[in-house]
Amino acid sequence: MPVPHILVENIVKTFRIAQRRSGLWGAFQGVLRREYRTIKALDRVSFELAQGELVGYIGPNGAGKSTTVKVLSGILVPDSGRCEVDGRVPWRNRIANAANIGVVFGQRTQLWWDLPVIESFDLLRxxxxxxxxxxxxxxxxxAALMDLEPLYDIPVRQLSLGQRMRCDLAAALLHAPSVLFLDEPTIGLDAVSKLAVRDFIKRLNRERGVTVVLTTHDMDDIEALCERVMVIGHGSILSDSTLDDLRARVTRERRLIIDLLDDGQAIEDPDVDFISRSGNRVHLQFDPDRVQTAALISRITAKYAIKDLYVENPPIEEIISRLYDEHELR
Amino acid sequence: MANPLALYTHYVSISLRSQMQYRVSFILGTMGQLLGTAVEFIGILALFDRFGSLSQWSLAEVAFFYGLVNVAFAVTDMLSRGFDHVGDLVRTGEFDRMLLRPRSTVLQLIGQEFTLKRFGRFFQGGGVLLWSTLYLDIAWSPAVVALTAVTVICGACFFLGLFINIGTLSFWTTETLELMNVLTYGGIEASKYPLAIYRTWFRRFFTMVIPMGCVTYFPILAILGRPDPLGTSLAFQYTAPFFGLLYFVLSLFIWRLGLRHYRSTGS
Amino acid sequence: MIQSFVLPYTAVLSARFRMILQYRAAAIAGFVTQIGWGAIRVMAMEAFYRSTNAPQPMNLEDVVTYVWLGQALLGLLPWNPDTEVRTMVRSGTVAYELVRPVNLYAYWFSRSLAFRIAPTLMRSIPLALLALLFFGMQPPASPEALVVWLAATLGAVLLSTALTVILTITLMWTISGEGVALLVSPVIYILAGMVIPLPLFPDWAQFALEILPFRGICDAPFRLYMGHIPITEAWTVLLHQLIWIIVLVAFGAWLLSKATRRLVIQGG
Structure with missing residues (x-):
């Protein structure tokens, strides 16, 4: 087996958080005495990534995603555990590691707010x-890949969110890093920009072999980009598998969507569960282990007047949300 | 390939250009700075008008103290605002961004802002300094000229050390700026008068703990050619500024400790 | 009825208090800073008083008390505009303030009031206690002096808040959220008596200092406290404050209406 590009082994990281009391009196008390509680942000997190892998890293807010990224990028020193990025221990070689990674935060730009884009690029050089x-x-x-040249002379504060994100992506890649951490890169973007960003990330990964760790709440990002998905909750990795395996593990159910000819009808069948209905369209659910898909479809088409019909996997949001429910997250 | 100095120059040019986008604010800020230090000097003038002298010190001598301290401090003040903002930078996550870059955090923080409006203090202090030399009889030998330059440079380094301390403290508490104001602005406030007029505990503190007197009072005595009422030797007065330099080096070391704390707590 | 009318203003007052109180470190830091500054000023004044035997308009003991009162009540000075509004101006969200179903002037006044009082309250009492016990500050000259001082301090708070609101409103003419405040605050600082006690200024300056509103923030209340202004003349101080409060509130309300009209026309 080749040496992993990113190696994380039993990383533990705890934080001490000051408790705030409520109300005016509580605030007064807080001035005099403060109480702390300890939280485990990362509780023996382990994984490996090969060079050129693109992995989705998801979990609810506060689950430990950004702590992991901070450890991998050398900002935070963990309490214990082993970690290497491209052969370096990030927190021991912060500067060498920083020269080899790129990080993009969707919520924050690393560009200089008041300056034209090109000047930020020059400074980063x-x-x-x-x-x-x-x-x-x-x-x-x-610039050619993301059509940046027209933006060069515009101050960053005047860019649209989508334009800014393209510039931020470029800014994080000028030094040709071999690892890229993306934190919510599509947050707040319009549909066209989202597609452009996803397309760019995919090409970057395929054509240049950049290892990408993508944290996001947008499940379309995951579906479009990631074969492998890691789910973190309460500081532990709950699941680390391909998207298909994750789906199969969490739920076997399929969706059956039917467009009826006559909207007065109600579909009843012992093997399907009703989910929702809007106008002529009915959403149903069935378990392919209990009933063969083909048999079910022929039974229903024989019984009801149907215009159209499709079978789908449940949306990824639902799978993730079930996984969270299983682990009592949220 | 940019060495630290070239990178710093780049930072400064960028900072100047962004400030120039808010020209009105820059002009008002500079004037505000000028006025802010000027009112202090007006206070001194008014007191001399009432009392005639300050112990054995004349107005011109006090003005020289005042001017030199403000010039040295203004130089640092222009460079080191970044350290004042460490608390904010930590809160907004910008500080993490600095850690993500392959450069020393100190260099990035100094580069963060070149505060042009601090020229207000520089001009005001410089003006008072020049005015005082008209009334003082300073023997400008090469040694005295050199000492004046060394005093300003070491003074600026010393103040930079204090600002680095401010930044370091922000790793532990969120709002520490004011506490350090005792040392920075309080120190300036104190240094505008000769250290000899203060009580012993105070003089000791600003000589031995925070060597502010070493970059202001002692070398200025040698420049003015006045014997020290506290009895220090001329040799000490000439070497004192280097303690300011030492303080700066020590501050860098403490900064590293603070950084280590930050990176292990993330707070 | 009255409660529902006042509620938004008291709510903003209380929220502000809680926010400011959370900054424990700031409170302690401010405390230490003020003591340091006070000590420096007192020592400098001592040195000046050592230099002469001529009688002065104020004796050293009074000057020391004056300096410590100034340190304790430093936060009351209208030295900066409301920082929240500054942020709003910078981010361009200040227009949303106009949407609130309240009298904007009264709303901003309440907020500035808390902005001035909360940090001051935190540090003034312990600082004054320390100064009284250890640093040579004198207690009030008499029980009557204490009463008129308290009344004048209330006037000082309102005066200072009225000035703070005006400084805050002027921000709306700038993009960066800075401006006139930068120029005005050093002037207020010296004219209120924070650099040196006003009676120590040259005699030719005294008339102007008496007329201007700023002495009502520090100088006049302090001198009532130490009996430097006799009780029989306390009414002149209070009247002086009252007139200026009315003038400044009226001016502030007028300025705000101009500022908001301008904002509406420009579309924020």
């Missing part, structure tokens, strides 16, 4: 010590 030849090559390539 100096910060990352990129040679001018390499810099221009990398910049022009990224």
């Amino acid at each position: 100096d910060i990352y010590r990129i040679g001018s030849g390499e810099y221009e090559r990398a910049r022009d390539e990224l």
Whole structure:
């Protein structure tokens, strides 16, 4: 087996949090005495990523996603455990590690707010010590991929969210990192920008072999990009598998969506459960282990007047939400 | 390939350009700074008008103290606002962004902001300094000129050390700025008068714990050619500024400890 | 009826208090800072008083008390605009303030009131106690002096709040959320008596200092406290404060209406 590009082994990280009391009197008390409680942000987290893998890293807020990313990028030192990124221990070689990774936060830009985009890029060249030849090559390539040149002279504060995200992605990649951490890269973007960002991430991963860790709440991102998904909750990895395996493990059910010719009808069958109905469209659910899909469909088409019919997997949101329910998250 | 100095120059040019986008705010800010230090000097003038002298010190001498301290401090004040903002940067996550970059955090923080409006203090202090030299009889030998330059430079380094301390403390508490104001602005406030007028515990504190006197009072005595009422030797007065430099180096070391704390608690 | 009318203002007052009280470190830090500053000023004044035997308009003992009162009540000075509004101006969300179904001036006044009182309350009492016990600050000259001082302090709070609101309103003419406040605050600082006690200014300056509103924030209440202004003249201080409060509130309300009209026309 090749050496993993990212190795995480039994990482533990605890935080001490000051308790705030409520009310005016509580605030007064807080001035004098403060109580703390300890929380385990990461509780023996382990995983490995091969060079060029693209993995989705999901979990509810506060589950430990960003703590993991902070450990991997060398910002945080864990309490215990082992971790290597491209052969380096991130927190021991912060600077060397930083030169080899790129990080994008969807909520925050790393560009200089009041300056034209190109000036931020130029400054990053100096910060990352990129040679001018390499810099221009990398910049022009990224600009061509995401159509950035028209944005060069616009101050960042005047960019739309989608434009800004494209610039931020480029900014994180100017120094040609071998690992990219993306935190909610599509948050708040319009549909077109989302597609553009996803397309770019996919190409980056396929064509350049950049290892990508993607944390997101947008399950369409996961569906579009990730073969492998890791789910974290309460500081532990709950599931680490391909998307299909995760689906199969959490639920076997399939969706049956029927467009009826006559909206007065109600569909009744012992093997299906009713979910919802809007106008002529009825959403049903069945277990393919109990009844053969083909048999069920022929039975229903024989019995009712049907315009159209499809079988689908339940949406990924639902699978994740079930997984959370199983582990009593939220 | 950018060395730290080239990178710093780049930071400064960027900072200047963003400030120039808010020209009105810049002009008002500079004037505000000028006025803020000017009212302090007006206070000194009014007191000399009432009392004639301050112990054995003349108005021109006090003005020299006042001017030199403000010039040294203004230089640092222009460079080191970033350290004042560490608390905010930590809260907003911007500090994490600095840790994500392959550069020293100190360099990035100094580069964060070049505060042009602090020129207000610089001009005001410089003006008072020049005015005082008209009334003082300073023997400008090469040694005295050199000492003046060294005093300003070491003074600026010393104040930078204090600002680094402010930033370091922000790793532990969220609102520490004010506490350190005792040392920065309080120190400036104190240093505008000769250290000799203060009580013993205070003089000791600002010589031995926080060596503010070493970059203001003692070398200025040598520049003015006045014997020290406290009895220090000329040799000490000439070497004192280097304690300010030492303090700066020590502050960098403590910064590293603070950074280690931050990276293990993430708070 | 009255309760529902006042509720939004008291709610914002209480919320502000809670927010400010959370900053424990700020309270302690401010406390230490104020003591340090006070000590420096007192020592400098001592040195000046050592330099002369000529009689002065105020004796050293009174000056020391004056300095410590100033340190304890420093937070009352209208030295900066409401920081929340500054953030709103910077982010361009200040227009939302206009949507609230309340009198905007009264709303901002309540908020600035808390903004001035809460941090001051935190540090003034312990600081004054320490100064009284250890640093040579004198108790009030008489029980009557205490009473008129308290009345004048209430006037000072309102005066300061009225000025704070005006500073806050001027922010709306800028994009960066800074502005006139930067120029005004050093002026207020010296004219209120925070740099040196006002009686120590040259005699030719005294008339102007008496007329201007700023002495009502520090100087006049302090001198009532120590009996430097006799009780029989206390009414002049209170009247002076009252007139200026009315003038400044009226001016602030007028300025705010101009500012909001401008905001509406420009579309925020």
